[in-house]
């Protein structure tokens with residue numbers, strides 16, 4: 249089969265310019281809303297929250313099968329101290345993690361079979377093709393990571409549990425911290441700003457310069473870092489780290505911004521527009537323990553938001569609120585260097 253595919257590729261190459269194209273079904277429609285579907289992984293029915301650390305060499309796996317307020321922690325030791333974006337692959341029971349120490353993306357296979365305290369060896373190590381890797385997103389057997397340099401880049405890799413290779417590289421022109429893929433589209437936050445950028449039909453974009461299709465400001469947000477989108481409820485959640493450093497406020501000036509009916513609101517705002525405070529639900533204040541929430545995951549089925557809180561070095565879990573609140577997390581626990589969070593549900 250492989251030979252046949254290679255031959256087909258070589259033959260196609262005679263007609264077209266390269267074999268870079270992925271069989272994802274190009275959609276030529278310019279309709280902004282045409283691609284808002286999500287390629288659901290088949291095995292996302294777990295009960296685990298995965299948390300990266302950028303200081304400890306520990307990958308935390310919190311199991312919530314005994315309840316959102318009483319998770320149990322499995323600490324997995326990884327051979328690199330500084331990690332960021334983490335992704336769970338339900339089709340392979342593998343985790344992909346941005347290894348900032350060695351500047352590569354790694355895979356850890358059979359993650360559910362690990363035990364507390366295990367030292368794991370990556371089952372695949374990608375090429376060193378980024379400088380300052382931060383957030384990540386898994387899509388279509390690829391992982392794209394934000395390379396937070398100036399001007400910013402995205403680096404995308406073919407992934408499975410025993411091989412990671414270069415796919416494509418993009419210049420987005422702004423400092424980028426985190427990314428989210430929905431359907432064929434990609435969302436990215438512009439670090440240092442309150443701007444959310446949208447890239448329509450990212451799946452089919454060739455390597456090279458990749459200007460956003462639309463950039464929308466989020467009113468009231470100071471400096472965003474993490475984002476996550478819940479398809480089933482059409483809800484986007486963004487983090488606001490406020491000031492990144494300094495006393496006395498940085499460790500307490502964080503917030504979460506929840507935008508329901510996100511698709512309609514984003515496209516109503518349009519390129520250069522703004523989503524107003526009245527179209528947001530904000531979690532902020534002294535009860536929240538939010539200082540520098542650097543990454544976030546939302547699950548409408550669990551009714552919960554999971555936060556990697558870097559300034560206070562914690563994993564936080566919140567109920568999804570229905571109105572603005574200075575609300576306490578339903579769960580809070582120390583997690584040194586908390587830098588990224590994802591779930592397997």
Ligand SMILES: [Ca+2]
Pocket residue numbers: 383384426427474475476543544588589
């Ligand atoms: Ca993220």
Ligand SMILES: [Ca+2]
Pocket residue numbers: 489490491492493497498499500501502539540559
């Ligand atoms: Ca802060």
